[in-house]
Amino acid sequence: MSFDALLPLLVVFSSLVPGVFIFFIPELRTAERTSINIAAACLKLLLVASIVRGVYDGRRYETRFPFVAGADLLLRADPFSLLFVSLSAVLWLATTVYAVGYLEGSPHRSRFFGFFSLCVASTMGIALAGNLLTFLFFYEMLTISTYPLVVHRGTPEALRAGDVYLRYTIAGGAVLLAGVALLYALAGSVDFTERGALDGVAPQHRPALVVAFVLLVGGLAVKAAIFPLHRWLPEAMIAPAPVSALLHAVAVVKAGAFGITRVVYDVFGVRLAHELGVMRPLALFAAFTILYGSLQALAQKDLKRRLAYSTVSQISYIVLGVAIFGTLSTIGGIVHIVHQGLMKVTLFFCAGNLAEELGIHRVDELRGVGRRMPLTMGAFTIGALGMAGVPPIAGWVTKWYLCIGALAANEPWVVVLLVTSALLNALYFFPLVYDAWFAEPETAWAKPLGRAEVRPFLLVPTVTTAALSLGAGVLCGLDLSPLGWAKLIATREFAL
Amino acid sequence: MSDTPWLAWTVVAPLAGGVLSLLVTTRAIFVAAIASLATIASSAQVVWQVWTRGVVRHAVGGWSAPLGITLRADGLGALLLATFGVVGLLVSLHAAVLLGARKRAERFLALWLFAWAALDALALSADVFNLYVTLELTTLTAVGLIALERAPAALTAGLRYLLLALIGSLFYLTGVALLYGATSTLDLELLRARLSREPAAWAALALMTSGLSLKAGLFPLHAWIPPAYANAPATVSAILSALIGKAPWIVLVRVWLEATPPALHGRSAPLFGVLGAGAIVWGSLLAIRARRLKRVLAYSSLAHVGYLFLLFTLDGPLALRGAVYMAVSHAAASAAMFTAAGIVERSVGHDDMQALKGLAHRRPVTFFALGLAGTSLMGLPPSGGFVAKWLLARAALEQGQWWWAVVVVGGGLLGAAYVLPIWRGSFLPLPHGLELHDVPRATETVSLTLAVIAVALGVAPTAPLALLAVGRLP
Incomplete structure (x- = not known):
């Protein structure tokens, strides 16, 4: 097996192996644990960078094992998997640094970082999966390795959140398993293929294909938090801030949205999916979730819960872009996987900083905080404006492509929807930003401003991801920007 | 050493080990360890032979069927040997350490070695009567293992286990007798060739199947099993649930898939x-x-x-x-x-x-x-x-x-x-x-x-x- 064929496996192993190691590191040897963590994250970035470069030059990377009954486990780097891999690899580094700072001195850190690494390893597997069985394999691994993170604090609330999380995700996983098994029975073992892999299925099996699609997307919709399967996400907010970042931006909900995109484009193929008549209902579910999530966010007084409902709404942008036929909306949907990740991870880092430094948890406690924590609130402002779609931040690029995509597909209602959603976003984010910068604080802060506004381990990742959100928008013309990469993917999906 | 009867050794080694460890007054654990290693080594040899050469047969004492006993390792048999060996060895290690009190650990190990011999023989049996005998031996050792716990609940559960397992065996044995009456053979492959759609064959299959379902604890005939697993020492429950509990099902697989033609299943x-x-x-x-x-x-x-x-x-x-x-x-x-x-x-x-x-x-x-x-x-x-x-x-x-x-x-x-x-x-x-x-x-x-x-x-x-x-x- 050549080195090229091992690279996808190495990307998974570069967090799996350190994860297993970290479990055995004694609790108090922080420096050792942190070095392994950061070194692994950097190694992974290097591996990913070399793969991105190779794929850009047209090379192929594929690791394949025979698994069971004619089905293979296949890890493969294609442009779409690399989009998700790069996002997760970058955000893993940022989140690891953040988590090291956030959990300083708290108990059971070896267990935490061990499972944290296993989560990322699973995510890499999901991203690089070359067929549905491999995808399912890592998708369920992600469910299991996230649970200990959600219940990490061991409080009754955390355990209740963990119950809700597992009930939803395991049920979703079972539905997904049924869908995958059905598809294998109909079409045999099919690898993900651009423009779809189901040409060989006889026309009389069309109804069964619809059932398979509903099972697959229905199962994935749980992690993608599409209404009415979203309730676990706000509940899971009880977990420590880095875990929220992981759930919302790096791994879990992304895995759901990524999976739906894979199923539509690389299993069914966009044309077949539209012919089967399953895309319209998907678009309607996504549209409703966008509005519902925004309205719920407006009603939340707890900052993290407001952010959670904002995620519910934003993930459905991806699904909506996928469900509308056309290159432009596809670009919008796919690129939002990266854009939402960058912006949302920033917002969660900010929420974590506020909670850690000043004990702020509620949206009405933000008055005047901009002067106490200017960099954090600067980052928060970038994230919030981006979510609402203000140029030149990344979120704007998404909205633009979704709008022109909808018009090109002759679906003007989507534009109305997107404008409404942008307004709602503004309604639930802008008052916070205004309060933070222009209102007077009501009482003195719990901690006066020291040498830095918050520990550097927390501040640096926050500022970095905010800068990346801005950069992804400003530099969207470059080939290697998220937008450039999404264009490459979408063109291939729609090529004749 | 290609003609060494490794098949036989997978049965003889644990059996001899079990007997010896009861006879010696000191170092019983040492004897058990040697016997376990010998069994594992023979099982590994059998797996290797099946892997490289295909199905392996051995006529015990040189007497071939229908007079003598033939041991046969096919893929299923080899896989089962490996499972019994690996899982059993680890669990008995656990027992040797956890049961602590030496007397108890020794008794456990002796019983486990007997059970191991019976399980290996069951995996390698190629006729319905040998399957009966080996299955019966697993049941008896299981009862002995359950009774290692002296608590009344465990003894009651053990007695109930014995009773119901024996009822199941009676059903099975009656079926075997009917089969022998109808076909004059007990060999799995010969049965398949000779059985036809006749009332005696149906009755035999029905009796054997219900007996084995009862012994396996298939719903709704299961109520007697949980008290045994729940009250026996945890290590024993591990052996029962992981290995011995599978034995009746394995016999049924042999009977259903190997000894009877599909036409008979109706x-x-x-x-x-x-x-x-x-x-x-x-x-x-x-x-x-x-x-x-x-x-x-x-x-x-x-x-x-x-x-x-x-x-x-x-x-x-x-x-x-x-x-x-x-x-x-x-x-x-x-x-x-x-x-x-x-x-x-x-x-x-x-x-x-x-x-x-x-x-x-x-x-x-x-x-x-x-x-x-x-x-x-x-x-x-x-x-x-x-x-x-x-x-x-x-x-x-x-x-x-x-x-x-x-x-x-x-x-x-x-x-x-x-x-x-x-x-x-x-x-x-x-x-x-x-x-x-x-x-x-x-x-x-x-x-x-x-x-x-x-x-x-x-x-x-x-x-x-x-x-x-x-x-x-x-």
Whole structure:
């Protein structure tokens, strides 16, 4: 097996192996644990960078094992998997640094970082999966390795959140398993293929294909938090801030949205999916979730819960872009996987900083905080404006492509929807930003401003991801920007 | 050394070891260890021979069938030998360390060696009467093992176990007699050739099948099993649930798939699916309601018997692979769970679900064993349980009988419902003022090793499945 064929496996192993190691590191040897963590994250970035470069030059990377009954486990780097891999690899580094700072001195850190690494390893597997069985394999691994993170604090609330999380995700996983098994029975073992892999299925099996699609997307919709399967996400907010970042931006909900995109484009193929008549209902579910999530966010007084409902709404942008036929909306949907990740991870880092430094948890406690924590609130402002779609931040690029995509597909209602959603976003984010910068604080802060506004381990990742959100928008013309990469993917999906 | 009868040694070595360890006054554990190693080595040889050369036969004492006893290792037999050897060796290591009191450990090891000999002989038997004898021996050793616990509850459970298992055997033996009357042979392959659609054959098959279903504890004939698993020492429950509990099913596989032509099965096939589904649902529901860890695991074992019986409904290479893989991976997972339960019981003094509190923080190795093995019980990847369920679901869908796939997938959900409380309980803080009793480190390592095997079966299923395909059952 050549080195090229091992690279996808190495990307998974570069967090799996350190994860297993970290479990055995004694609790108090922080420096050792942190070095392994950061070194692994950097190694992974290097591996990913070399793969991105190779794929850009047209090379192929594929690791394949025979698994069971004619089905293979296949890890493969294609442009779409690399989009998700790069996002997760970058955000893993940022989140690891953040988590090291956030959990300083708290108990059971070896267990935490061990499972944290296993989560990322699973995510890499999901991203690089070359067929549905491999995808399912890592998708369920992600469910299991996230649970200990959600219940990490061991409080009754955390355990209740963990119950809700597992009930939803395991049920979703079972539905997904049924869908995958059905598809294998109909079409045999099919690898993900651009423009779809189901040409060989006889026309009389069309109804069964619809059932398979509903099972697959229905199962994935749980992690993608599409209404009415979203309730676990706000509940899971009880977990420590880095875990929220992981759930919302790096791994879990992304895995759901990524999976739906894979199923539509690389299993069914966009044309077949539209012919089967399953895309319209998907678009309607996504549209409703966008509005519902925004309205719920407006009603939340707890900052993290407001952010959670904002995620519910934003993930459905991806699904909506996928469900509308056309290159432009596809670009919008796919690129939002990266854009939402960058912006949302920033917002969660900010929420974590506020909670850690000043004990702020509620949206009405933000008055005047901009002067106490200017960099954090600067980052928060970038994230919030981006979510609402203000140029030149990344979120704007998404909205633009979704709008022109909808018009090109002759679906003007989507534009109305997107404008409404942008307004709602503004309604639930802008008052916070205004309060933070222009209102007077009501009482003195719990901690006066020291040498830095918050520990550097927390501040640096926050500022970095905010800068990346801005950069992804400003530099969207470059080939290697998220937008450039999404264009490459979408063109291939729609090529004749 | 290619003509060494390794087949025979897999039976003789543990048998001799068992007898010797009872006879010697000192160093019984040493004798047992030597016998175990010899058995493992012979089993490895048999597996290697089957892997490289195909089906292996050995006529005991040079007398071939129909007069003598023929031992035969096909793919299924070799896979079973490997399972009995690896799981059994690890569990007996656990026992030797955890049971502590030397007398008790020695008695356990002697009984286990007898059970091991019987199990190996059962895996290698090629006629219905030898299957009966070996099955009977596993039952008797099982009762002896249950009675290692002196508590009245365990003795009652052991007696009930003995009684019902004997009733099952009577049914089976009557069936064997009928078969012999009708065909004048007991050999599996000859039976298949000679049996035709006649009342005697039907009656024999019905009797044997009901007897074996009772012995396997198939729903609704299961009520006698959980008290035995829940009251025996945890290490014994591990042996019972993981290995001995599978024996009647293995015999049924031989009888149903090998000794009887499909024409004889008539329209009885869906019945097994219905009862199997009943076992999965009812066993899981009981496991969800149970308040003691060992009870949860006992009911979970009943549910897993249900998956095994789906084989007779789905019939076919995919289903065979799925069901056998379920048996093998459940052996590893359930042994891991029961041995871990033994550690919990020893640490706290009881096995209420409350006893799990603090496990994740204070006994991380045991916690990981329970977590990983639980993954296999739920059938989530990466685990042998997932591979098995995948194969069973594929088998169902390929025959257009999607409802059995729903049973298999739904069974995973029910599994999650009883595994989740185990995980959750482990994350609760240790009650204030409670201190855990010390437990030998080695026992924790053994449980974790078993759990890792259950997971590894889900990562690299190719080799075991290829071994199973050797001399594939007709």
